[in-house]
Amino acid sequence: MASRLFGLGDELNEDAMLGRLEGMKDVIEQVNRQFKDPDLTTFVCVCIPEFLSLYETERLVQELAKFEIDSHNIIINQVIFDEEVVESKLLKARIKMQQKYIDQFHMLYDDFNITKLPLLSEEVCGVQALQNFSHRFLTPYKSARKRGTIEELEERITILKSALQEAEAELDRIRKGKQSA
Template sequence: MAASTYQPEEEPKSKSLLSGHSETELEPGLNNVLEQKSLRWIFVGGKGGVGKTTCSCSLAILLAKQRENVLLISTDPAHNISDAFDQKFSKYPTMVQGFGNLYAMEIDPTVLDADEIPNDALGDDSSGLSGLAKELLSDFADSLPGIDEAKSFMQVMGLVKELQFSVVVFDTAPTGHTLRFLSMPALFQKGMGKVTQLKSQFGSVFDQLLPMLSTGSGDDGSFRSKMQESMPAIEQINEEFRDPDKATFVCVCIAEFLSLYETERLVQELTKLNIDVHNIVVNQLLNPEQDEHGQIVCKMCSSRHKIQSKYLEQIHDLYEDFHITECPLLTEEVRGREKVESFSKFLLGTNSK
């Protein structure tokens, strides 16, 4: 799919929100995702604040009704799926209350804090400078390219491989973090190259740094050897991410300029990474009250409705070969299992008022 360059229109067009679609457009709704039983990896992402978590949780619920078991993973440091389901999740898969086959987890993409570094990693002659040394080594570890994403990626994929879920839904971080996550194998190789270069320059001093880069498995082997051992599995997952039969990306946006611009950037970058993307969810659309003459009662609502209509029209024009799903702005917060499950009907193309 070749993505075109986004150029905003000067004048709003007449398309109404939450209305029907032309015959040339693909059907709205994520039914195409639900019906593709070969999918194993589904990513949901977009600009911050557009409702990614609500959509990913709702999609996970729909999948749980059709698949044997489903895992929902938050890779966003903000971690909102606990708030969405009103249930605390951790870095280990936990069953979502009310479901027998839906699990959720929130991973922490940070590396070890300085206080977590074992004292013996610094050597016998570091007693007078241990605090400073720990801080410097921790800062240095953080600066290695891809280290934080590498830890997250290895943690997630290790669990997923072990537990064998039918499908995994990722509630992703904002665009930049997500693209790095999907580029993980390349980051691994870059990070390993940096480790090799620095090791040749600093010798035994650098050897003392490696223990603090442990993946947390309890193995005393070096970080580099663990990375090398993980590469075949990571490369296999990387191939699956780029297989449209096994992976797809669902973009979530709102009908505003900045969100549309970010969506176009995301679609183009995903295309460069050869990751399938053919679904866009346009969230938080106004459905304002009208009087008997069909005029919108609220002046502010009328103004916002015109803005959204303008950008919604552009979304349909720009992504005519995508499934475009329109979801309304609700009067209440979507929080708790029942409300999330209720919202999920909008992902099926049901734009009820």
Template sequence: MPEPTLQNIVDQKELKWIFVGGKGGVGKTTTSSSLAVALAESGTRNRVLIISTDPAHNLSDAFRQKFTKTPTLVNGFTNLFAMEVDPQPDMGEMEQLEWAQDSFLTELAGSIPGIDEAMSFAEVMKQVQTMDYDTIVFDTAPTGHTLRLLNFPTILEKGLSKLVALKGAMGGMMGQMTRMLGGMAGGGEAAADLPDQLLGKVEGMLDVVRKVSAQFKDPLLTTFVAVCIPEFLSLYETERLVQELAKFEIDCRNIVINQIIFPESVGGSRLLDARVRMQQKYLDQFYELYEDFHILQLPLLEEEVRGPEALKAFAVNLLKPYVPSPPADAAAREAALVAEVAALKKRVAELEAAALAVKK
């Protein structure tokens, strides 16, 4: 059975793109942030970038630091950067992109479903590729949005390839028409060169898209970490995600199961005991379906994981199997609760006395 940790990702130094995704509310941001922290502190990467592509950005909350669409150094680190990108930019932002300076390409973006988001994503990928990062971690949106994002290279490649093919089939006719119209309008040779200039831009973008698409399909360069919880809907969503990733030829060999209640923490609670039994049923199904995956179990925590120090502490659980603390002795636990109640009563009495003194 594969090791139940994400150590295989840290050890694979060639990895360039790491996507972390799953159903909403399963702990994707905590997992992706902790993984980015683990990579940055591993000593195997000089520079790590984590990007949020979820419209409901949570990276700023996770690190307790405001991030924007420009990479920002994370407080407490020298080699970890973060940025939040909206994969669905408004029209004002789209007009600033290089491809949008051409009215023809702008019309194209409005005529092919999904290509506006795809072109925006391609622009982000183009910018990121020019930056000097060893590994880029994507904190993605819920499953459906993520699958569309991963399909952007295919959408773009199909759309732009049709344009290039159109040039090949009608290049001569387009050139003659442009020269004729350019001559009539006084544009001359500059107008005649317009189709070549335009399609040169398209071919340049297509080249970037093909490189990204090839890298996404290379398991040495790209992997996807599925995050879930031990419940029916999350199990179903994970299965759909894994199947779709296989269709896209994107490597997925790690599953993180969050919010597990371990038997050791149940105590005498019948409710928790019932949840443990329910979760175990779905955990068994995960292991049956994904016997050749690295499956990592993480506990349901008493409080949120927020801030660099909390993320560093939580990141340890990604690199070695989580071992729950042994159950406390019942008598000792009862004594601790009695002492806690006594301390609270004493504090209440002090506050009441202070309140009476103020009234006098």
């Protein structure tokens, strides 16, 4: 059985097996040195702003530290930024919940590089989409909207008027449907 594990076939030769193990040991030690050298290897933790992800990231960072592997970078993905105009109670609650965990990430990892990436309307799939998305790793996300400005308030009013018109049209359709039934 051991001979098959080390690729020696049926000619089990103790010297050959020891030589192969020594060769593997050298490769393992070289890989181990590379993993421990922060100039060659850095582990980037990617998570989302939720409890379980925060917990698992903490476990991962502790395990990597035990093995002396650099992990001073965290990407928090799928963040809903509160600068956006959000009228949904569900999204407002989600933003508040996410912010609680983002604050905890910053408290736990104040000496880490933390990058927040926005929740997107579509999945990043394929080379071109990944290339388009990659600029977000170097340039922090900034909302185009400025809260509390006249322009932002006018935009919110326009959105609310549009939603009101849609709701009134739907109400009219329902009323007409009941009258004809």
